[in-house]
Amino acid sequence: MKVPVIVGLLALAAVLGVLLYTSNFTVYLGNDPTACNNCHVMDAVYEGWFHASHQPWAACNDCHTPHALIPKYFVKAVSGMNHVTMFTLGYIPEPLRAKESTRRIIQANCIRCHEEAVSAIADGQMDSGRYCFECHRDVAHGPRGISILPYQDKGRWSLQKP
Structure with a gap:
């Protein structure tokens, strides 16, 4: 037996x-951003980040995952399984958008990196009910819908309509 x-x-x-x-x-x-770009549906997102203002200072994990070791790898595992499942089933949302849980993580990381600047805004009220990226949308990934490089994925998972 x-x-x-x-x-x-x-x-x-x-x-x-x-x-x-x-x-x-x-x-x-x-923490290599090219790992996030291994999936070709991320081409436009990676390309936007590569040419955006945060690229010299922040990689994908700096914004999209918590910084504490265990929560970081928990979020990476859950996100990875979600990505693999969605890609395998052929459901890739267009356009790609962060889930609410990821939005909260991104907000916390914005405040963590820019705490001094945020504390000087609105008399230090960091919780105004809005996310930083609602106004600063182009900072991390550049302007939406603009391809900076001459090539884009035009295949089945393309982010643009043919």
Whole structure:
């Protein structure tokens, strides 16, 4: 009875190991923005960030994940599973938008990095009921709908209508 269970667990471990190796899984554990751009539906988002004003100072994880170690990797795991599931099922929302939970994380990170400037606005009232990116929309990803590079994905998952 124990031998089949052990063989099954070893087979499962081997399959998971091969999947993790072939998917270059470890790149997603880091902070390299090109990892976010591995999925071609992110081309326009990555391109916008690459040419936007925050690019020299902030990468994807600096804005889109919490900075504490465990919450950061929890959010990365949940987001990654969501992305894999949506891509596998063929449901890619157009346009891509952050979920409410991600919006709260982005807001907290805006305030974390710009705390001094935010405290000087509106007598230090940081919680005005609005997100920073409602007014500063073009800061992180540049103007929407404008391609800076001469190429864009025109395939099935294109963000632009043909």
